[in-house]
Amino acid sequence: MSFIIYALLNTAFVMLISPLFVSLIKKVKAYTQGREGPPLLQTYYMLLKLLKKERVYSDNTSLIMRITPYINIVCVLVASLCVPVVYIPAQIAGFGSIILFLYLLVFAKFFMALAGLDAGSTFGGMGSSREMTVSAVIEPVIIIVFAALGLLLKTTNLYDMFTTSLNSSLFINPSTLLISLSLFIILIVETARIPVDNPETHLELTMIHEAMILEYSGSDLAMMEMSHAVKQTILMAVFINILIPWGLTSAPNALTVSISAVTFIIKGMVLAVAVGFFESMFAKSRLFRLPNLFMLAFFFSFSTILFELLK
Amino acid sequence: MINLPVLDDITKILFVLVLATAALIITIRTLTSLLNIYSIQSWVIAAVAFVLYLKNGSIVLLLLAILTIASKAFLVPFVMRRIQKSMHIKRDLEFRYLTPIGSILVGTAMIFLVYWSFSQFLPELSSETMFFPGAVIGVSLALMGMMVIFTRKQMITKILGYLTMENGVLLFSLFVAELPFIIELLIILDLVMLIVLATVLAFGIDTSIDEFHDKLNSFTLWFKE
Numbered sequence: 001m002s003f004i005i006y007a008l009l010n011t012a013f014v015m016l017i018s019p020l021f022v023s024l025i026k027k028v029k030a031y032t033q034g035r036e037g038p039p040l041l042q043t044y045y046m047l048l049k050l051l052k053k054e055r056v057y058s059d060n061t062s063l064i065m066r067i068t069p070y071i072n073i074v075c076v077l078v079a080s081l082c083v084p085v086v087y088i089p090a091q092i093a094g095f096g097s098i099i100l101f102l103y104l105l106v107f108a109k110f111f112m113a114l115a116g117l118d119a120g121s122t123f124g125g126m127g128s129s130r131e132m133t134v135s136a137v138i139e140p141v142i143i144i145v146f147a148a149l150g151l152l153l154k155t156t157n158l159y160d161m162f163t164t165s166l167n168s169s170l171f172i173n174p175s176t177l178l179i180s181l182s183l184f185i186i187l188i189v190e191t192a193r194i195p196v197d198n199p200e201t202h203l204e205l206t207m208i209h210e211a212m213i214l215e216y217s218g219s220d221l222a223m224m225e226m227s228h229a230v231k232q233t234i235l236m237a238v239f240i241n242i243l244i245p246w247g248l249t250s251a252p253n254a255l256t257v258s259i260s261a262v263t264f265i266i267k268g269m270v271l272a273v274a275v276g277f278f279e280s281m282f283a284k285s286r287l288f289r290l291p292n293l294f295m296l297a298f299f300f301s302f303s304t305i306l307f308e309l310l311k
Numbered sequence: 312m313i314n315l316p317v318l319d320d321i322t323k324i325l326f327v328l329v330l331a332t333a334a335l336i337i338t339i340r341t342l343t344s345l346l347n348i349y350s351i352q353s354w355v356i357a358a359v360a361f362v363l364y365l366k367n368g369s370i371v372l373l374l375l376a377i378l379t380i381a382s383k384a385f386l387v388p389f390v391m392r393r394i395q396k397s398m399h400i401k402r403d404l405e406f407r408y409l410t411p412i413g414s415i416l417v418g419t420a421m422i423f424l425v426y427w428s429f430s431q432f433l434p435e436l437s438s439e440t441m442f443f444p445g446a447v448i449g450v451s452l453a454l455m456g457m458m459v460i461f462t463r464k465q466m467i468t469k470i471l472g473y474l475t476m477e478n479g480v481l482l483f484s485l486f487v488a489e490l491p492f493i494i495e496l497l498i499i500l501d502l503v504m505l506i507v508l509a510t511v512l513a514f515g516i517d518t519s520i521d522e523f524h525d526k527l528n529s530f531t532l533w534f535k536e
Contacts, residue, residue: 170324172320174320174323174324174326174327175323175327177324177327177328178327178330178331181331291412292338292411292412295338295411295412295415295416296334296335296338296415298415298416298419299334299415299418299419300330300331300334302419302422302423303327303330303334303419303422306422306423306426306447307323307326307327307444309426310426310443310444310447
């Protein structure tokens with residue numbers, strides 16, 4: 001019963017704040033370019049508008065195209081249960097496992113790539129092909145990063161990890177600093193941000209994520225955008241809960257839950273501003289230069305393992 | 312002389328920063344960022360020396376920290392920036408033998424190799440807790456600097472590689488053996504001499520060693536009868 005309450009609270013909270021972070025990053029980028037930028041609630045308006053619009057499918061599409069938005073949003077929301085942001089619940093079988101978490105995200109990504117191919121348009125195919133190429137390189141790095149995290153915090157369960165990092169500090173585990181650099185790189189890569197992909201472009205030959213969802217319209221597009229926003233929030237939450245877990249609680253009551261929600265919004269907004277500045281500082285890099293970035297994440301996670309050995 | 316566990320933890324965080332800067336020095340292509348990162352690395356190493364001074368109370372360590380900040384965080388980057396301005400190049404895009412990806416992989420392997428070979432004998436030599444990590448990271452940093460020297464083609468990045476190597480040796484010497492202060496001073500003086508020499512030469516160096524060699528060859532006529 002208590003897990004159901006947690007599931008409802010956590011999911012509702014994540015869905016509520018995800019569009020805010022998306023708009024905030026856009027706003028920061030606009031400011032650094034000397035523009036006013038869209039209002040902070042713009043992503044909410046856009047999602048509401050899209051939900052009202054009708055869906056259009058090409059005649060060439062199959063079932064994949066129709067079910068992918070549902071699969072995506074469901075996978076990402078279930079994955080969000082693995083990353084507590086309101087409070088850390090008691091253990092429940094299966095949830096919080098790193099393997100489950102990563103597989104759910106990859107499953108959603110796989111279906112998105114299939115849907116990109118489904119309509120038979122050249123853009124979609126290119127986007128899928130690029131997404132799979134990038135994933136093939138980043139996936140081993142993600143596994144190494146989470147393995148290092150597991151070695152560091154002596155568990156493969158995300159709930160336990162967050163409890164451990166909540167009870168220790170940066171001084172006890174200085175290697176969390178190194179692993180958070182890797183996590184930041186993963187956040188940038190997985191949410192299709194600038195050195196890897198440009199989220200602003202909607203019709204450009206270099207796009208990756210946007211190319212795959214180009215064929216979607218109406219509420220389907222709203223679901224795809226929402227699942228992207230939620231994915232970004234949960235990856236941010238992993239970063240925040242590992243590096244700066246202050247405010248998160250494992251003893252839920254009305255006060256502690258609201259404190260942890262408020263602190264998460266503040267920390268998330270700070271991180272979103274940091275991501276916005278990070279994006280503004282760099283130019284999109286060539287596809288063949290991307291492994292460079294991934295290798296940095298790889299290096300930092302290996303150094304984390306080394307630091308564990310040196311203890 | 313303070314003996315707090317928190318000092319060890321701070322040292323560990325500083326080690327993390329040293330490794331991060333080393334990885335960035337291997338991969339980054341923009342020369343101004345490279346110089347900034349080198350400057351940050353020197354600050355971090357000075358901080359390590361200062362923390363060790365707080366722990367051991369040896370005045371040599373404090374002097375070393377001050378000397379490091381004065382020479383490597385201010386003087387050397389300042390002179391290097393002037394060299395860079397006179398050279399009209401902003402980025403180092405040429406690599407030899409290894410691309411940055413390869414360098415990072417080799418760097419990771421090297422750290423593990425150093426760790427493995429040191430773990431055979433070093434832990435028995437000293438009971439100091441920070442002695443072993445300090446030695447491993449110092450030597451790996453020196454080796455990474457060496458890797459920068461042989462993978463980069465631009466002269467100015469090669470100098471940075473040499474400086475990184477020197478930082479590694481300094482870190483190693485901080486933890487392993489207390490060198491007499493006069494030797495540390497001489498090393499720093501050598502470093503400054505190297506930079507001054509490089510400044511003089513830089514007016515002749517536009518891009519790489521090979522071109523510089525050709526340029527020098529054109530002067531050989533002057534010495535022939």
